[in-house]
Amino acid sequence: MIGYGFMGRAHSNAYRRVGNFFDLAYQPVLKAACGRNRAKTQEVADRWGYESVETDWKKLVARKDIDAIDICVPNDLHMEIAIAAAKAGKAVLCEKPIARNTREGEKMVAAVEKAGVANTVWYNYRRVPAVSLIKQVVDQGLLGRIYHYRANFLQDWTISPDVPQGGAGTWRLDVDAAGSGVTGDLLAHCIDTALWINGSISSLSAMTETFVKKRKHALTGKMQAVGIDDAAAVMTRFKNGSLGLFESTRYARGHKALYTLEINGEKGSFMWNLHDLNYVQWFDHRTEGRLRGWTSILVTDGEHPYLGKWWVPGLSIGYAHSFIHHLADFLEGLATGKAASPTFREALETTKVCDAIIKSGQTGKWQTL
Amino acid sequence: MIGYGFMGRAHSNAYRRVGNFFDLAYQPVLKAACGRNRAKTQEVADRWGYESVETDWKKLVARKDIDAIDICVPNDLHMEIAIAAAKAGKAVLCEKPIARNTREGEKMVAAVEKAGVANTVWYNYRRVPAVSLIKQVVDQGLLGRIYHYRANFLQDWTISPDVPQGGAGTWRLDVDAAGSGVTGDLLAHCIDTALWINGSISSLSAMTETFVKKRKHALTGKMQAVGIDDAAAVMTRFKNGSLGLFESTRYARGHKALYTLEINGEKGSFMWNLHDLNYVQWFDHRTEGRLRGWTSILVTDGEHPYLGKWWVPGLSIGYAHSFIHHLADFLEGLATGKAASPTFREALETTKVCDAIIKSGQTGKWQTL
Amino acid sequence: MIGYGFMGRAHSNAYRRVGNFFDLAYQPVLKAACGRNRAKTQEVADRWGYESVETDWKKLVARKDIDAIDICVPNDLHMEIAIAAAKAGKAVLCEKPIARNTREGEKMVAAVEKAGVANTVWYNYRRVPAVSLIKQVVDQGLLGRIYHYRANFLQDWTISPDVPQGGAGTWRLDVDAAGSGVTGDLLAHCIDTALWINGSISSLSAMTETFVKKRKHALTGKMQAVGIDDAAAVMTRFKNGSLGLFESTRYARGHKALYTLEINGEKGSFMWNLHDLNYVQWFDHRTEGRLRGWTSILVTDGEHPYLGKWWVPGLSIGYAHSFIHHLADFLEGLATGKAASPTFREALETTKVCDAIIKSGQTGKWQTL
């Protein structure tokens, strides 16, 4: 485990819990936590039960007793670590997005494929049970021809111009560390799910905006131009003929982590949002007209994806469970030889779309993928 | 039309609109408005197009050119007017509850039945399309055996001790004018719908409370003891073996006119509330488990009760439309000879239940009906 | 009143009801209904109480006893009738959109302004009380700087390829009659409200699609190419620096008339949708953090726009009431000399935006307004 920020905690929690609830051939053993600051890393190791600490990721990668590397650091470090880990024959789990851009991502894909190591990118929302259920039902064809896909990811935490860029909690506002703003951070989730459920995007047009032009940099202490996109909207055409509409922003006052998605087909539709993650809304056109409507499915039954492992009907799970499910699938994939999606190669598709979004935002032109 | 308060407006609106939307054998002709204050009554007549005004209801009842009397005055006047109208051979439409108590109501039933005149009590919520749909589906047997029925009617407008009792807008707080408090005013609606959908109540136990013990009387100007029930809760047993739970209050801060009802059967359930009157929630246990949930039916399609007369799917109607539907059914009943429910006799059942509620609230004992 | 389709009924209802609820200097007198088919027009006149019928709109416009002309016919007839009516010195009320395109609309604006006659276009959703409340609060500045505006209008009634184009109920699918598809029909509502609440749009980029390429024409009986847009998505930049995102379609399975709008400001946000028209969601960042959230305001209090004229708190109104409010404002405007928005000139702005949407959809290029 490299990195111990917000995502480091979510991943550590997954490692600790997965065996309590899932029956797996492989059980994760928490060998080492790695971070630049030894004291803080030791504290994290003590809290989560990592057996040792490292302050240099290169030493970690060199250790023989380690089979898998989990990359939970800012995006600018993904490529170098992932390539080194792959070369060292480790399985690699990498926080999303795979990298700051397509070029970096392509090198990472090449590295893991050349090394033949297991690899996955933590697009955790695929494993929210309600989202997994949508995928399942769409794949069964119950929606018929798809006409529309729309998704938003709305937050409001950077409205204040006093939020800095760079540094521990705010590196996502620093274009050098993050690669992009809401596009790589939030839209990437929307795109990943869309590609998974609705297939490839063939072309897109985007609008991006930076509302706050200058912010103090947490590391330098200086006011610096903001290089990231604060907000992005995208119109897409999917290969299956459907239309897509996406939006992300950190300036939607009142929304905290409101990832919403909707898919409209000839025979049915689904809606879901992250604030109500245990629910999915389903419209089934087969139902008798008089009783037809949007059905609010409380996704907590044993028949629902992953739910047989948890509690009883009606008792909800939370955000962090999606990481546990992802890890369970990854570990099962190690045993069965079937890679847990998205692999690096699959996750690279999302970054290609993100790069096209940034480019279209800058040029005002449609981009073909 | 006798009375021109809030309900007088709702009824006048129904008379004016019914012919615009429904195809009827009989069209209402607004012959006369009646009220004690000539100037105000004239103003109402001008606004709504009543052809004449009367200040004495006895004169109105005596007029030969009038076929039907609509009673929209406080409850203490229902009996006398209704009996006189029946004796004069007029059809009688009476605001709910039929009377202040069972004794008065029985005399009214006897009068209209002896006279053989058409009669109905304006329990308008039966004709909210969503509620009519529930009735339709329950009668089809789609819910199977019924286990539970629950309904609330929650308001908050009398929390302030400065609200007076008696007088124009506040006679509902005066026990002499109203007969009871929330029981006859609000619970009566819940009971009427329950009896209609779920059949007779065999026994009940109630709790009543008067939170504000004294209020100024608007007519006398004096502080007087409050005789009405401010809040009432009721447990019932229905003849079909199901259990009922009811509550009404004017002290539920935040709720304005929140009439909610729910019925749980073996195979399905319904929920509805007046604040979202165009919707009904339906749970269909026949649905495949994975996709089962509460379906929010937007009751605005041509297939839904009464909706074929209005707009197009998705476009809602409001509170006042329930009166138009009631009137349309009443007028159609005049043509077909089939009485529009609830008749006086049917509405009397609700008042019998209300009387039992008040008595149980006073004695603390179960009442058998 | 020219035209007696769906909108003719909504307008007639407004004329009939406005005086029952609003105190106005001018009362509408229903002089004549006009339609090509005499029998049907007579039936409409009888139902609504129009004093006479005409089968030629030119005769209607020529009549001396008529002060105002209401145009409720397909869009291709708006221009000619409106110009004639203006020349005859009549006040003109025109269904939206003002015309099939900007060119036609400009001639209409010129005509009414030259004639100096009162004029308005029925963008009725401005007068849904919840929407009026948003306008009121935004104008007070309670939202601070605006970052985002988004609106959708989603329907599903043309998914079947068997729905024809042209003719009585389906002229909206015929590009010659309608001018455009969802853009002029549905998006126009979203744009009108957006311009009203959030000010002018400076540029936009759109994507349009026609999913069903050929449909039978109801008049010719032949399969013909479909000329309208079935779906449209638009990204906009507003003059105030905020970003807009709009979408309309008739292929969103499960949505009937789902007009949704949202505005995000620095200090607050609003959300509203037409299916729940009596509610508005409001996020007030001034509230103590622990108790902050989206407040669901039930817009039925006397303090809310227009609501003092209707019932009591908690009792809802419906879709058709928005026309009554519009008419009340128009009639009050006749008395005060203050035009009821949107005038023809104001409504023309929306059509300019719609034309830019169609053009951008065809060219794939950003359009400057």
Next chain:
Amino acid sequence: MIGYGFMGRAHSNAYRRVGNFFDLAYQPVLKAACGRNRAKTQEVADRWGYESVETDWKKLVARKDIDAIDICVPNDLHMEIAIAAAKAGKAVLCEKPIARNTREGEKMVAAVEKAGVANTVWYNYRRVPAVSLIKQVVDQGLLGRIYHYRANFLQDWTISPDVPQGGAGTWRLDVDAAGSGVTGDLLAHCIDTALWINGSISSLSAMTETFVKKRKHALTGKMQAVGIDDAAAVMTRFKNGSLGLFESTRYARGHKALYTLEINGEKGSFMWNLHDLNYVQWFDHRTEGRLRGWTSILVTDGEHPYLGKWWVPGLSIGYAHSFIHHLADFLEGLATGKAASPTFREALETTKVCDAIIKSGQTGKWQTL
């Protein structure tokens, strides 16, 4: 840990996770799992990391290396184990309800108080952050005088007459093992929260029903009379003058674990339900009338109870977290000497109320507490 059923898993999860997220003076060490079946108990111990297994709880209680006993077995075993554990000087954590009835509970209270050992009963819903927030705000007095408290706990899992009574997953239907039916199982939660938030109940009247009169016993294989209450409704008077209304059933088709509660005060109201556990609805009468409504608070901010330990705003937690919070408070209480509520004594109050409910259901009479 004695018992390894559904609750055993929820508690084990709490022991495993609490130290990962909370900073505590005491860390739980999982010394032993205890169950009758050695193989199954061993499996549980392996899964959760218990150091040893026992098949006889008396041996467990006798062990010197154990400081605390957690009782997760059916209700009929609570008393004997708790008393023995107390006598052995162990801290005792007991699943709710404290016992099958007041008599048993009183002995348990006496035992722990005589022994002076820390004790608590797992009424976990107090520590759902939204519920904790309600308690906090009510205690601050922001609701003013309280008028109403209502709570339901609705399920539908025993509608089928094929569900057996007795045995591993269905001992809750066996009156000998459980003591009562929905009253001790579900209503007990509602009562516990009510007493905590709204104070003591002075009197009550209840209605109970057993819909399915006979069920096969899972242990004997015979059809036997059902001794539990399938459904219960209760009217209460609280000492603070407010009225309460409660209902629980396992026959409310469509509801899985729908615990709902509402409290109405003079100045504000709260509503909450377990299916949407991260939300609470709050009505603040202090707000300007035009913008007043029910605020949906997404209880995921650092300012909210317990949430500072979890993720970031907008990211939800689930059902099982309530146990972690309870445990954290219990462990902190060990360090500070302040008992974590509810203690055995506090939890006994709930069982007294439950006993009065059962008695009132049988006698039809009001019970004074």
